[in-house]
Amino acid sequence: MPESISDRKRSHLELCESSPVEYAGKTTLLEEVDFVHDALPELAVDEVQVGTELLGKRLRAPLLITGMTGGTEEAAAVNRALARVAEAKGIAFGLGSQRAMHRSPALAHTFEVRAEAPTTLVLANIGIVQAAALSTAEVEALARAIGADALCVHLNPAQELIQAEGDRDFRGGVRTLTRLARELPFPVVVKETGCGLSRRVAERLVAAGIRTADVSGAGGTSWVKVEALRADEAARELGGVFADWGIPTAAALLACRGLGLDLIASGGIRSGLDVAKSVALGARLAGVALPVFRAYREGGVAAAGAFVDRLIVGLRTAMVLTGARDLEALGHAPLVLGGRLREWVLAGGGA
Ligand code: FNR
16 A cells, blocks of 8 residues: 555654754865854844845844644654744744645644744745646645745755655746746745755756755755655665765755855754855855754653754854954855865856
């Protein structure tokens, strides 16, 4: 019997909680980015400004809890808890794929977080292949039903190809994004899910009318690995071959900058220094998924909130040590890029 979406969501959460689902042979390459230390910063920690804006909403820090889940009661609890964290910290919050909700509208409550997060920037979520099969009105209804501010369309061809029941036909993606960007009355954010966006893809997004993109690069959670852990023998072998597939997050950021996109950096962001480096490489926000989920599973809302606080303290520390008063200044901080990252830059970041 084919597995239901709910069963799949349950097994994804279970595997992400405790199994080795992160890249092992590839990193974000953020370790190849060095700031130049400022031994004489004319700054007090308290005057460093980490506030920013995305999609018309103010954020108290340049952070997003990226979309993870929905569709089950367990997922509903995770969404509500992490949305509370986002509201308390003044950061953005993304929901997981609403595909299950389209099939069963009764599942809408598992994505509803407005009661917990009345002022938060909340992002709805759907996969590109599902979005292609829906009318614009149907897509709009999914986001409207939960009071989201914008819609994330996720791209995950690598995951789908390893997943036994995954999609196999990715044609028409650009056409779908062009239609949604033109017809939806709220912004569309395009995100990868851990394999990264190349410059060529970013250029096609811009041509499609997309203004915001999450590069979600390699180095953090690997969805190829998650699917390989769930798969039968043949798919497991294929998953093993492609376990380290993808564009490292730092390389994806450098590839996608300069095109007028508002960039979000996710995929392996694990510290405030990673957040600072992401901003210096051109990101407006950094996004985190796995570590927030794991912190929540270990210690509830308090632990997830403490993880977010640690990111902010680390970011502020990096800003003082580079003499950057605000995120705009951090975006212009001088950087030293190591050899492996420069190889990606020389290759045009996948152009
Ligand atoms: C995800 N991610 C994800 N992305 C998406 O667009 N829709 C989804 O439904 C999900 N589901 C999901 C579940 C869980 C448990 C995790 C950990 C992640 C991908 C996520 O938003 C992000 O792009 C990647 O996980 C990379 O970030 P991290 O995990 O390395 O911080």
